[in-house]
Amino acid sequence: MDNSCDEVAWRFGAVNPSLEAASAVSIRALVHGLYNCVDRSDPRPLAPLGHGDPSPFACFRAAAAAEEAVAAAATSGKYNSYPTAAGLTEACSAVASYLSRYLPYELSTGDIVLTSGCNHAIEVMMAVLATPGANVLLPRPGYPLYEARAALSGLEFRHYDLLPEKGWEVDIEGVEALADDNTVAIVIVNPNNPCGSVYSYEHLTKIAETARKLGIMVISDEIYEHCAFGSKPFVPMGVFGEIAPVLTLGGISKRWMVPGWRLGWIAMTDPKGVFRKTKIFEAIIIYRGISVDPATIVQGAIPQIIAKTDDTFFRNAMNMMREAAEICYQKLKGIECITCPHKPEGSMFVMVKLDMSYFEGIDDDINFCTKLAKEESVVICPGSGLGMKNWLRITFAVDPSLLEDGLERLKSFCLRHAHRKQKQVPL
């Protein structure tokens, strides 16, 4: 064969530097790398405690009515076209009335923009807010797609802390100290990934008042809406939309347990119409017009997905989640080198701290998770990926018996790698 190809000086091949910056904070890449470490000859089942996707487990299967709604939409022949930029009117209208059930005011169809999952909503918002010099405030620990999408859009981000000793509440004083004249938004995640916390009415009021004082919007990531199984009920941030304008990001991925269906939304929970006045709304529509759309058949199915999924499904799912969280918390308590500062009461995750002085031959959380994947076929997300070195994020949204098994393996891994002193080996 001729080798003339080798003599061509190809001009492409340099990676967009923003993409490199974004990949540095990509949690998918991090967790994916751990899956590759798993020993394929291990006969034990892989325990996927690294990312929250309960949908493969029979006990978390989506409601039959929701699956039937998509099947019916697909065979109706009515949803084979391109949708409009904001989404099909009947779908937006169904989402508006669904969210209005939990708000003191009514949303209209025009307040909803559909996205290809909540991740796409994050992409849209980080792109729309990226004006020169602007910055946004993101939680630490957080959900790293915010950092990745901000980096890719050239939007500056600053981290405020969530406080483990205060049930992972927002460090309000820290937020005030961090903001300046160029700050445009604060992002909150409630119920919280990765901490498993749920914010109280009082705390949300404080966040809204702080946003008002600073003149910034609140972006409230509520992909885990109603995923609260402790003593605190879920309160949507939109309830405080009169105090400061709120953009609510959500979708069906987590509550309906169908992340593969890729349907999310941006809701202007802004009863005073600030987003329309400041042209943010217009910018969102413009961005949506040049980005991907959620599949029209899923949009077409949304009114039925919402109407036909009954309360029993959600109640059962929450009972399963509460039970799984309890198993997780109790098992973790029995592992000496792990501290869990706050019992999970929402979402599908818990953050725990590793006592690194306990181990011999393990230097940090990434090293810990890599060895754990190799030796025990247990995948857990290292806290470094979320801005918390030597912490771990564990999901309990897996089949309870596999969860128990995975956490037992975590425990024996810790014991096996303990420093001699810890093992109380007689000298």
Ligand SMILES: *Cc1c(COP(=O)(O)O)cnc(C)c1O
């Ligand atoms: C899972 C998750 C998302 C992404 O939701 P999709 O609808 O699957 O794109 C967004 N935000 C947080 C905090 C999440 O945990």
